[in-house]
Amino acid sequence: MGIRFFVCFFASFAIVLLGCATASTQVSSEPHDKPLTAQDLDSAYSGFQDEANDTKFHVLDQILYAAEGRYANFLVNLTKLRSKFSALQLKSSDAVLRQKVDTHLADQLDPLIHLLVQYKKTVFKLRLAVTASRSRWLKDRYKFANEDGRRILFGDIDLIVESVKDLDGAVRLKSREHTRALPPVLRNVCRVGVSVGFESSLCEYFNKQQLTN
Secondary structure: OHHHHHHHHHHHHHHHHHHHHHHHHHHHHHHOOOOHHHHHHHHHHHHHHHHHHHHHHHHHHHHHHHHHHOOOEEEEHHHHHHHHHHHHHOOOHHHHHHHHHHHHHHHHHHHHHHHHHHHHHHHHHHHHHHHHHHHHHHOOOHOOOHHHHHHHHHHHHHHHHHHHHHHHHHHHHHHHHHHHHHHHHHHHHOOOOOOOOOOOOHHHHHHHHHHHH
Protein backbone atom coordinates (compact mmCIF):
# COMPACT_ATOMS: atom_id res chain seq x y z
CA MET A 1 0.00 0.00 0.00
CA GLY A 2 2.78 2.43 0.99
CA ILE A 3 4.80 1.68 -2.12
CA ARG A 4 1.82 2.18 -4.38
CA PHE A 5 1.10 5.53 -2.68
CA PHE A 6 4.65 6.79 -3.27
CA VAL A 7 4.59 5.61 -6.88
CA CYS A 8 1.33 7.49 -7.54
CA PHE A 9 2.66 10.56 -5.71
CA PHE A 10 5.89 10.75 -7.71
CA ALA A 11 4.03 10.06 -10.97
CA SER A 12 1.62 12.91 -10.26
CA PHE A 13 4.49 15.20 -9.27
CA ALA A 14 6.34 14.38 -12.50
CA ILE A 15 3.25 15.20 -14.57
CA VAL A 16 2.89 18.56 -12.81
CA LEU A 17 6.54 19.41 -13.44
CA LEU A 18 6.21 18.43 -17.09
CA GLY A 19 3.13 20.62 -17.47
CA CYS A 20 4.85 23.60 -15.92
CA ALA A 21 7.88 23.16 -18.14
CA THR A 22 5.67 22.98 -21.23
CA ALA A 23 3.75 26.09 -20.21
CA SER A 24 6.99 27.91 -19.54
CA THR A 25 8.32 26.94 -22.94
CA GLN A 26 5.13 28.11 -24.66
CA VAL A 27 5.14 31.46 -22.91
CA SER A 28 8.79 32.08 -23.63
CA SER A 29 8.32 31.17 -27.30
CA GLU A 30 5.52 33.70 -27.83
CA PRO A 31 6.68 36.92 -29.52
CA HIS A 32 6.83 39.97 -27.33
CA ASP A 33 5.01 43.10 -28.53
CA LYS A 34 7.60 45.70 -29.42
CA PRO A 35 6.92 49.33 -30.32
CA LEU A 36 7.35 50.11 -34.02
CA THR A 37 10.53 51.95 -34.82
CA ALA A 38 10.77 54.92 -37.17
CA GLN A 39 12.32 52.59 -39.74
CA ASP A 40 9.33 50.23 -39.45
CA LEU A 41 6.92 53.11 -40.00
CA ASP A 42 8.90 54.43 -42.96
CA SER A 43 8.93 50.98 -44.55
CA ALA A 44 5.17 50.55 -44.09
CA TYR A 45 4.50 54.04 -45.46
CA SER A 46 6.73 53.42 -48.48
CA GLY A 47 4.91 50.18 -49.21
CA PHE A 48 1.58 51.97 -49.04
CA GLN A 49 2.76 54.75 -51.36
CA ASP A 50 4.18 52.25 -53.84
CA GLU A 51 0.85 50.43 -53.98
CA ALA A 52 -0.87 53.77 -54.50
CA ASN A 53 1.47 54.57 -57.40
CA ASP A 54 0.82 51.18 -58.96
CA THR A 55 -2.94 51.71 -58.68
CA LYS A 56 -2.63 55.18 -60.22
CA PHE A 57 -0.85 53.78 -63.28
CA HIS A 58 -3.60 51.17 -63.72
CA VAL A 59 -6.23 53.93 -63.57
CA LEU A 60 -4.30 55.96 -66.16
CA ASP A 61 -4.17 52.90 -68.43
CA GLN A 62 -7.96 52.67 -68.25
CA ILE A 63 -8.34 56.37 -69.00
CA LEU A 64 -6.09 56.05 -72.04
CA TYR A 65 -7.88 52.94 -73.28
CA ALA A 66 -11.20 54.79 -73.22
CA ALA A 67 -9.86 58.09 -74.55
CA GLU A 68 -7.78 56.82 -77.46
CA GLY A 69 -10.74 55.20 -79.19
CA ARG A 70 -13.20 57.96 -78.39
CA TYR A 71 -14.29 60.18 -81.28
CA ALA A 72 -11.92 58.51 -83.78
CA ASN A 73 -14.66 57.60 -86.28
CA PHE A 74 -16.49 60.83 -85.53
CA LEU A 75 -13.47 62.88 -86.58
CA VAL A 76 -13.07 60.85 -89.78
CA ASN A 77 -16.73 61.36 -90.72
CA LEU A 78 -16.66 65.08 -89.98
CA THR A 79 -13.47 65.53 -92.02
CA LYS A 80 -15.16 63.83 -94.97
CA LEU A 81 -18.19 66.06 -94.56
CA ARG A 82 -15.92 69.11 -94.50
CA SER A 83 -14.37 68.03 -97.81
CA LYS A 84 -17.80 67.59 -99.37
CA PHE A 85 -18.88 71.04 -98.26
CA SER A 86 -15.68 72.52 -99.67
CA ALA A 87 -16.31 70.84 -103.04
CA LEU A 88 -19.90 72.08 -103.03
CA GLN A 89 -18.77 75.67 -102.47
CA LEU A 90 -16.61 75.46 -105.58
CA LYS A 91 -19.28 73.90 -107.78
CA SER A 92 -22.50 75.56 -106.65
CA SER A 93 -23.70 78.75 -108.32
CA ASP A 94 -26.21 79.39 -105.53
CA ALA A 95 -24.75 82.27 -103.52
CA VAL A 96 -27.33 81.90 -100.75
CA LEU A 97 -26.52 78.21 -100.33
CA ARG A 98 -22.79 78.91 -100.29
CA GLN A 99 -23.31 81.54 -97.61
CA LYS A 100 -25.28 79.09 -95.45
CA VAL A 101 -22.53 76.51 -95.83
CA ASP A 102 -19.86 79.11 -95.02
CA THR A 103 -21.72 80.11 -91.88
CA HIS A 104 -22.11 76.52 -90.75
CA LEU A 105 -18.45 75.78 -91.36
CA ALA A 106 -17.28 78.87 -89.49
CA ASP A 107 -19.68 78.56 -86.56
CA GLN A 108 -20.03 74.81 -86.13
CA LEU A 109 -18.09 72.30 -88.19
CA ASP A 110 -14.63 73.85 -88.22
CA PRO A 111 -14.61 74.62 -84.46
CA LEU A 112 -15.82 71.07 -83.74
CA ILE A 113 -13.10 69.54 -85.92
CA HIS A 114 -10.53 71.78 -84.23
CA LEU A 115 -11.66 70.58 -80.79
CA LEU A 116 -11.48 66.95 -81.90
CA VAL A 117 -7.96 67.42 -83.24
CA GLN A 118 -6.91 69.10 -79.98
CA TYR A 119 -8.49 66.25 -78.03
CA LYS A 120 -6.58 63.68 -80.09
CA LYS A 121 -3.29 65.54 -79.63
CA THR A 122 -3.81 65.91 -75.89
CA VAL A 123 -4.60 62.22 -75.45
CA PHE A 124 -1.43 61.38 -77.37
CA LYS A 125 0.49 63.76 -75.10
CA LEU A 126 -0.98 61.93 -72.11
CA ARG A 127 0.14 58.59 -73.53
CA LEU A 128 3.72 59.84 -73.90
CA ALA A 129 3.74 61.31 -70.38
CA VAL A 130 2.39 58.12 -68.78
CA THR A 131 4.90 55.97 -70.67
CA ALA A 132 7.83 58.16 -69.61
CA SER A 133 6.68 58.36 -66.00
CA ARG A 134 6.11 54.62 -65.73
CA SER A 135 9.60 53.99 -67.12
CA ARG A 136 11.15 56.20 -64.42
CA TRP A 137 9.07 54.53 -61.73
CA LEU A 138 9.99 50.98 -62.73
CA LYS A 139 13.70 51.77 -62.54
CA ASP A 140 13.43 52.60 -58.83
CA ARG A 141 9.92 52.18 -57.46
CA TYR A 142 10.75 53.03 -53.85
CA LYS A 143 12.48 56.24 -54.83
CA PHE A 144 9.01 57.56 -55.68
CA ALA A 145 7.20 55.93 -52.73
CA ASN A 146 6.59 59.25 -50.98
CA GLU A 147 4.62 62.45 -51.49
CA ASP A 148 7.42 64.22 -53.36
CA GLY A 149 7.95 61.21 -55.61
CA ARG A 150 4.24 61.03 -56.31
CA ARG A 151 4.20 64.67 -57.37
CA ILE A 152 7.15 64.03 -59.66
CA LEU A 153 5.42 61.04 -61.25
CA PHE A 154 1.93 62.42 -61.62
CA GLY A 155 2.01 66.22 -61.24
CA ASP A 156 2.18 67.01 -64.96
CA ILE A 157 0.08 63.97 -65.85
CA ASP A 158 -2.78 65.13 -63.63
CA LEU A 159 -2.80 68.46 -65.47
CA ILE A 160 -2.97 66.69 -68.84
CA VAL A 161 -5.82 64.48 -67.60
CA GLU A 162 -7.74 67.62 -66.62
CA SER A 163 -7.13 69.03 -70.11
CA VAL A 164 -8.50 65.83 -71.64
CA LYS A 165 -11.60 66.08 -69.45
CA ASP A 166 -12.11 69.74 -70.38
CA LEU A 167 -11.73 69.03 -74.08
CA ASP A 168 -14.08 66.06 -73.84
CA GLY A 169 -16.74 68.31 -72.32
CA ALA A 170 -16.15 70.97 -74.98
CA VAL A 171 -16.41 68.38 -77.78
CA ARG A 172 -19.69 67.01 -76.44
CA LEU A 173 -21.14 70.51 -76.09
CA LYS A 174 -20.07 71.60 -79.57
CA SER A 175 -21.22 68.29 -81.03
CA ARG A 176 -24.74 68.90 -79.71
CA GLU A 177 -24.71 72.40 -81.21
CA HIS A 178 -23.50 71.04 -84.53
CA THR A 179 -26.14 68.29 -84.52
CA ARG A 180 -28.90 70.87 -84.02
CA ALA A 181 -27.52 73.20 -86.69
CA LEU A 182 -26.73 70.59 -89.36
CA PRO A 183 -30.22 69.43 -90.54
CA PRO A 184 -31.32 72.82 -91.98
CA VAL A 185 -28.05 73.07 -93.90
CA LEU A 186 -28.31 69.50 -95.18
CA ARG A 187 -31.88 70.02 -96.31
CA ASN A 188 -30.75 72.86 -98.54
CA VAL A 189 -27.60 71.11 -99.70
CA CYS A 190 -29.26 67.78 -100.45
CA ARG A 191 -31.83 69.41 -102.71
CA VAL A 192 -29.04 70.19 -105.14
CA GLY A 193 -26.61 67.54 -103.94
CA VAL A 194 -26.39 65.43 -107.09
CA SER A 195 -26.04 68.39 -109.44
CA VAL A 196 -23.08 69.80 -107.52
CA GLY A 197 -21.42 66.49 -106.74
CA PHE A 198 -22.58 66.30 -103.14
CA GLU A 199 -23.20 62.56 -102.66
CA SER A 200 -26.80 61.70 -101.86
CA SER A 201 -25.63 58.74 -99.76
CA LEU A 202 -24.08 61.20 -97.33
CA CYS A 203 -27.41 62.97 -97.06
CA GLU A 204 -29.11 59.65 -96.37
CA TYR A 205 -26.53 58.81 -93.74
CA PHE A 206 -27.06 62.01 -91.80
CA ASN A 207 -30.83 61.79 -92.18
CA LYS A 208 -30.70 58.33 -90.58
CA GLN A 209 -28.47 59.70 -87.83
CA GLN A 210 -31.05 62.35 -87.07
CA LEU A 211 -33.82 59.77 -86.89
CA THR A 212 -31.90 57.52 -84.49
CA ASN A 213 -30.75 60.32 -82.15
